[in-house]
Amino acid sequence: MKNTPERGWLVLVVGPSGVGKDTLIDGARAALADNPQVVFLRREITRPAEAGGEDHQPISETEFQSRQAAGAYLLSWTAHGLCYGAPASALKDLTQGRTVVVNVSRGVIDEARRLYHPVRVIAVSADPDQLAERLRQRGRESAAEVVDRIAQAQAYDVTGDDVVALKNDGSREAGVMAMIRAIMIEP
Numbered sequence: 001m002k003n004t005p006e007r008g009w010l011v012l013v014v015g016p017s018g019v020g021k022d023t024l025i026d027g028a029r030a031a032l033a034d035n036p037q038v039v040f041l042r043r044e045i046t047r048p049a050e051a052g053g054e055d056h057q058p059i060s061e062t063e064f065q066s067r068q069a070a071g072a073y074l075l076s077w078t079a080h081g082l083c084y085g086a087p088a089s090a091l092k093d094l095t096q097g098r099t100v101v102v103n104v105s106r107g108v109i110d111e112a113r114r115l116y117h118p119v120r121v122i123a124v125s126a127d128p129d130q131l132a133e134r135l136r137q138r139g140r141e142s143a144a145e146v147v148d149r150i151a152q153a154q155a156y157d158v159t160g161d162d163v164v165a166l167k168n169d170g171s172r173e174a175g176v177m178a179m180i181r182a183i184m185i186e187p
Contacts, residue, residue, distance in 0.1 A: 008037075008098040010074075010090075010116045011183055014106045014158055015124030017080075017149050018135040020168045020175060021103050024124065026055075027176030028101070028183060038183065039093045041102040044073075044085040059085075075112055077105045101183055106158055113162070122182045123158040126168045 015021050029040045045056040046064050059067070064083045068076050073085035090100045094116065104112070113119050126134070128150050135146045164182045168175045 007118065008094045008096065008100060009118050009120055010094060010112060011099055011101040011120045011122060012109060012112055013101065013103045013122045013124065013179075014109065015126075015168075016131070016152055017141075018131050018138070019124045019126040020134065020172075021124050023172060024166075024168060024175050024179040025101065025103055027172065028179045031176065031180055032183070037097070038099045038101065039090065041074075041086050041090055041100060043103065044087065046083040059083075074116070075102070075104055075108045077108050079105050079107075099183060109158065109160075113160075119162055120182075120185075121158055121160065121163045122166055122179065123163050124166045124168050130169055 013021050013025060025040065032038045032040075043056050044059045044064065044067070046059055046061045047056065048058050061083060064076075064085060067073065068083075068085065072088055074088045074090050076083070076085040078084070084105065086102045086104065090102070093100050109119075109121055132146055132150050135141050135149055141149060164185065166175075166178050166182055168178075
């Protein structure tokens with residue numbers, strides 16, 4: 001999966017809530033900060049900045065809808081009552097041969113494959129017991145919501161020749177190293 005001068009790789013990071021996507025992305029971003037060939041997108045989300053979770057650009061739903069209609073997003077979707085957008089500014093990076101990494105919903109994978117070839121999908125998963133503990137520790141879900149998230153995670157399946165499976169069951173450091181390898185792999 002080698003980058004070409006014509007088009008860089010769009011790397012989509014997917015996985016159920018609580019598997020550690022943000023932690024792995026943050027660690028990879030820090031480790032690759034001096035590599036100008038790798039760009040990590042900061043998503044726009046209709047969630048206040050102080051709500052916790054990833055570092056994102058907060059945006060109102062009205063502004064999101066306006067920007068979405070104007071084509072300001074590479075990809076956009078809704079999940080858990082929020083709107084998410086990956087800025088279209090990434091197209092410039094892709095056309096300059098850079099690797100662009102973004103956390104997305106699995107619901108936009110096929111659209112991304114169709115529009116932005118080449119794509120690599122990093123499918124992050126974790127052991128159900130560890131996932132439940134992580135969800136409880138972050139404190140954003142009720143006990144019933146944790147049970148629902150675990151059920152959703154077990155039904156979560158992403159397939160394709162462009163998918164790299166990343167099991168995030170070990171230490172943070174091991175997970176970050178696996179993320180970096182998945183981002184940087186070449187055939």
